[in-house]
Every structure is written in C-alpha cells, then in structure tokens.
Amino acid sequence: MIDENRVEAGALSAAGVPAERVLAEVRQLRGADRPTHGGRLFAYVYDPAVPGLDELAATAHRESAHVNGLDPTAFPSLLAMENALVGAAGRVLGAGPGTTAPDVVGSVTSGGTESLILAVKAARDAHPEITEPRILVPSSAHAAFAKAAHYLRVALDVVPVSPDTLRPDPAAMAAAIRPETVLVACSAPSYAHGVVDPVTQIAAAAAEAGVRCHVDACFGGWTLPYLRRLGEPVPAFDFAVPGVTSISVDLHKYAYAPKGVSVLLHRDATLRAPQYFAYADWPGYTMINPVIASTRSGGPIAAAYATVRHLGDDGYLRLAAVTRDAVAGLADAVRAVDGLRLMAEPESTVVCFTATEGGPDLFVLVDELTARGWHTQPQLSYAGLPASVHLTVTAAVAPRVAEFGPDLTDAVAAARSAGPVRLPAELTALVGALTPEALTPDLVVGLAAGLGLGGEPGSDAGPLPERMALVNTLLDAAPSALRERLLVEFVSLLQRPTWAPS
Numbered sequence: 001m002i003d004e005n006r007v008e009a010g011a012l013s014a015a016g017v018p019a020e021r022v023l024a025e026v027r028q029l030r031g032a033d034r035p036t037h038g039g040r041l042f043a044y045v046y047d048p049a050v051p052g053l054d055e056l057a058a059t060a061h062r063e064s065a066h067v068n069g070l071d072p073t074a075f076p077s078l079l080a081m082e083n084a085l086v087g088a089a090g091r092v093l094g095a096g097p098g099t100t101a102p103d104v105v106g107s108v109t110s111g112g113t114e115s116l117i118l119a120v121k122a123a124r125d126a127h128p129e130i131t132e133p134r135i136l137v138p139s140s141a142h143a144a145f146a147k148a149a150h151y152l153r154v155a156l157d158v159v160p161v162s163p164d165t166l167r168p169d170p171a172a173m174a175a176a177i178r179p180e181t182v183l184v185a186c187s188a189p190s191y192a193h194g195v196v197d198p199v200t201q202i203a204a205a206a207a208e209a210g211v212r213c214h215v216d217a218c219f220g221g222w223t224l225p226y227l228r229r230l231g232e233p234v235p236a237f238d239f240a241v242p243g244v245t246s247i248s249v250d251l252h253k254y255a256y257a258p259k260g261v262s263v264l265l266h267r268d269a270t271l272r273a274p275q276y277f278a279y280a281d282w283p284g285y286t287m288i289n290p291v292i293a294s295t296r297s298g299g300p301i302a303a304a305y306a307t308v309r310h311l312g313d314d315g316y317l318r319l320a321a322v323t324r325d326a327v328a329g330l331a332d333a334v335r336a337v338d339g340l341r342l343m344a345e346p347e348s349t350v351v352c353f354t355a356t357e358g359g360p361d362l363f364v365l366v367d368e369l370t371a372r373g374w375h376t377q378p379q380l381s382y383a384g385l386p387a388s389v390h391l392t393v394t395a396a397v398a399p400r401v402a403e404f405g406p407d408l409t410d411a412v413a414a415a416r417s418a419g420p421v422r423l424p425a426e427l428t429a430l431v432g433a434l435t436p437e438a439l440t441p442d443l444v445v446g447l448a449a450g451l452g453l454g455g456e457p458g459s460d461a462g463p464l465p466e467r468m469a470l471v472n473t474l475l476d477a478a479p480s481a482l483r484e485r486l487l488v489e490f491v492s493l494l495q496r497p498t499w500a501p502s
C-alpha cells in the first residue's frame with residue numbers, strides 16, 4: 001500500500017528513480033558546467049590529461065568512500081595512506097631523513113583553505129597567553145588567510161605588495177611583526193599572479209622574532225620543486241629554508257588528485273600539537289581530531305594515494321616539463337598582442353596579464369575568449385593593482401597552446417571594436433553611493449535582475465548571463481566591502497531549495 005503521506009521535493013522522489021535515469025540526470029546537469037577536461041579552462045580544475053588516471057582515481061575512491069577517517073584505529077588503511085601522502089609531500093618539499101628537516105609531520109586536510117585555517121589555529125593555540133593574537137600576510141596572500149582570521153578571531157595584518165614586483169618588501173614584513181603576532185605567512189607562489197615571495201628573508205625575520213612562518217605552497221608546492229629540477233630558477237621556499245615552520249600543499253591541484261585533499265606539514269610534532277582538537281567531556285566517544293572535519297570519507301585520500309602512486313616522481317617531472325612549455329607558449333601569445341602585458345614574467349604555472357594604456361577592456365576580452373571556448377578568470381582591480389586575467393596552466397593545456405594565440409588576437413580585436421562596457425548612469429550612481437549597510441533585499445533583487453543574475457526559477461536560463469562584462473565592471477567599480485556584500489547576496493539568491501519534484 002502506498003503511504004499518502006510520502007514526500008517528494010527536489011532530489012527526493014516518491015518512488016525512487018532507477019539508477020540509469022539518475023545517472024542520465026547527473027550527466028545532463030553536468031552538461032551546463034565548464035569543461036573540466038580538454039585544456040580550455042584556466043581555473044578551478046587541474047588536468048594532467050593522463051589516459052586512465054581518472055578511472056584509477058575513481059576506482060580507488062569507490063574502494064574507500066565509506067571508510068571513516070574519524071578513527072584511525074578502526075580504519076588503519078586510511079592512516080597508512082595518509083602517512084604515505086604526508087611522507088611524499090614532505091619529500092617533495094625538502095623534508096625527511098637526511099635533510100635539515102628530518103622530523104617533519106603532517107596531516108591530510110580537505111583542501112588549501114582547511115590547511116591554512118589549521119596552520120593559523122596551531123599558531124594561535126601555541127600561545128594561549130596572547131589574548132589578542134594576530135597574523136601577518138602580504139596583500140597577495142590567498143583569501144583563505146582572511147577566512148582563517150575571521151573564523152578564529154585572529155587579527156589580520158596585511159603588508160601591501162609592490163605594484164612592480166607583486167611581492168612584499170621583506171623589510172616591511174619584518175617591521176610589521178608585533179608582539180602579538182603568532183604567524184607570518186607568505187606564498188610560493190601567490191595564486192593571483194604566480195610569483196614566489198621572498199621566503200628566505202621573511203622566514204629569517206619571523207625566526208628572529210620567535211614567530212612561526214607558514215609557506216602557502218597550496219598552489220605551487222607540487223610543481224616548483226619539479227620546475228627547479230628542470231633547470232628553472234626557482235627561489236628557495238621549502239623546509240630547506242631556516243625559519244619555515246609549516247608548509248601547505250594541495251594534492252588536488254598539481255598532484256592532480258581529485259578534489260578534497262591537501263597536506264599541511266609542520267617542521268616537528270611540537271609545532272603540530274596545538275592543531276589537534278580533543279574532547280572527552282561527554283558520554284560518547286572521545287573525539288580526537290587532527291583536522292576540522294570529524295567524520296571524513298576515505299574516498300579523496302584513497303584517490304590521491306592512487307594518483308600519486310601511479311604518476312610517480314618521473315610522471316610529475318614529465319608533467320611539469322609539459323606545463324612549463326605550455327606556460328611559455330601562452331606567455332608568448334600574450335606578448336605578441338598589442339594592448340596586453342604580462343603582470344609578471346611567469347615563474348611558476350600561472351600566466352597573468354593586464355591591458356596596457358589604450359588596450360582592450362579586459363572584462364569584454366574575457367567574454368570574447370569565452371565565446372571562443374577559452375574559460376579564463378578575470379581578477380578585479382585592487383589597491384593600485386590593475387584588473388587582470390588569470391590563467392592557471394596545467395599539462396592538459398599543452399596541446400591547445402597553438403590555438404590560443406590566434407584566438408587571443410581575434411578576441412582582442414573584437415573587444416577593441418566592441419569598446420569598453422559602460423555602466424548605465426543610474427548603476428554608476430548607485431555603486432558610488434551604496435554602502436554595504438544600505439543594501440536592502442529589494443535593492444539586491446533589482447540589481448541582480450538588472451544584471452541578468454540568478455535566472456528565473458524553473459527557466460532554462462543559467463544563473464549567470466552569457467556575457468559577464470557588465471557584472472565585472474560593476475564589481476570593479478565597487479570598494480571591496482561592497483563587492484563582498486553584493487556577491488554574498490547574489491550567491492544567496494542562487495542557494496534556494498528546490499521544492500518541486502525533480
């Protein structure tokens with residue numbers, strides 16, 4: 001007998017949906033996404049284009065998906081794989097037996113942001129006597145440090161980077177260390193521009209002040225050492241540098257593992273100790289968590305383990321060489337176009353460019369590139385740094401490089417003839433006058449509709465307009481506090497439950 005009270009909404013169907021149809025639905029939904037493979041998406045994804053690797057990782061993921069990292073004594077397989085990944089990351093980053101950092105330890109986290117939050121937590125909790133702890137970062141540091149500071153109620157001190165070198169002045173970093181500073185951080189390389197900070201000097205200044213120094217190598221930690229072995233002039237940034245106390249490296253970036261795996265390394269176990277959370281003061285199991293999550297799927301860890309095992313040192317060296325050549329080809333393509341200039345000479349796996357005086361409108365150019373099947377990442381202007389276009393380059397891009405140059409030239413010509421986006425006068429006036437506090441729900445809905453954001457519930461239109469130049473121009477004109485608030489509001493408009501049955 002069918003229960004009349006049975007419910008149905010969104011993903012919950014009344015009778016259950018046959019497996020084949022469910023998979024067809026997933027594939028159909030995925031059809032709206034940017035292409036994760038094929039070397040035409042320059043952010044979010046890291047594709048080595050190695051045949052069979054996806055299948056291997058997916059199989060390993062399936063083997064361990066239901067294993068729970070909550071208790072390593074119940075599931076020693078995960079502990080073993082985690083320790084093996086930490087050993088591999090340590091070795092890549094200048095640690096382990098026979099190095100100057102033989103006692104390095106670490107943990108596997110869910111991603112770069114979690115690794116950075118935990119580096120900040122460990123630094124904060126190592127100093128319970130400091131009642132108002134602070135961390136110090138260059139302005140190019142990843143936003144996850146600001147998130148860590150916010151979550152952990154730690155003050156964030158920011159040293160601006162030079163508009164020429166895109167790096168902080170180490171003397172300015174040293175001068176900004178205060179008695180309450182619990183952590184100094186720098187990047188190897190920065191995400192936005194791909195430049196490596198002066199780690200040696202910054203770590204020395206931190207050590208002299210008796211403060212921890214974290215190197216955020218989430219992005220480049222798995223490529224810079226290989227690029228160095230290929231003869232590139234990679235500056236010192238790893239555990240060989242005295243004063244570096246912790247390093248983060250994301251395996252779901254250039255170790256080419258599926259999403260959900262980063263490694264946070266500490267120079268020794270004493271430095272790691274305050275990262276743990278333990279709680280026995282309740283009637284259930286004593287909770288001992290090295291990372292933020294308690295229940296953790298073994299899937300991502302097993303997938304990363306399989307990926308690293310399969311590619312091996314030779315594989316990563318080969319992929320780094322392919323990527324380096326792709327970076328050089330893309331940078332040449334940018335140099336060849338009148339009206340564009342590189343923000344920095346590439347020294348890792350990022351190509352970042354901006355427009356010269358009289359050059360094309362970058363946001364229009366990004367749309368023109370999208371129309372030609374190239375998905376780049378626009379970066380808004382910030383504190384004296386111009387708006388720019390970011391390309392994260394992975395090995396999968398290499399076979400596409402020859403096609404990029406002509407399309408870039410073509411897109412620049414189209415952007416020039418389209419001219420820059422002009423915000424309607426009322427929008428310019430609105431952004432000029434608006435403060436985050438003055439944003440009302442009605443204003444947000446009106447703005448979103450005016451910009452074509454959000455889509456209509458039930459309509460086929462995606463949540464974003466086909467061309468984003470207007471949205472990006474509006475955001476670019478807004479101060480950062482307003483950008484944050486507007487985007488929070490726009491994203492929260494997108495996050496609405498689906499009540500109708502799928």
Ligand SMILES: Cc1ncc(COP(=O)(O)O)c(C=O)c1O
Nearest residue numbers: 111112113142144191216218219
């Ligand atoms: C340098 C750097 N640090 C931290 C992160 C945050 O990593 P995740 O997105 O995995 O949380 C990123 C992401 O791009 C990064 O490039």
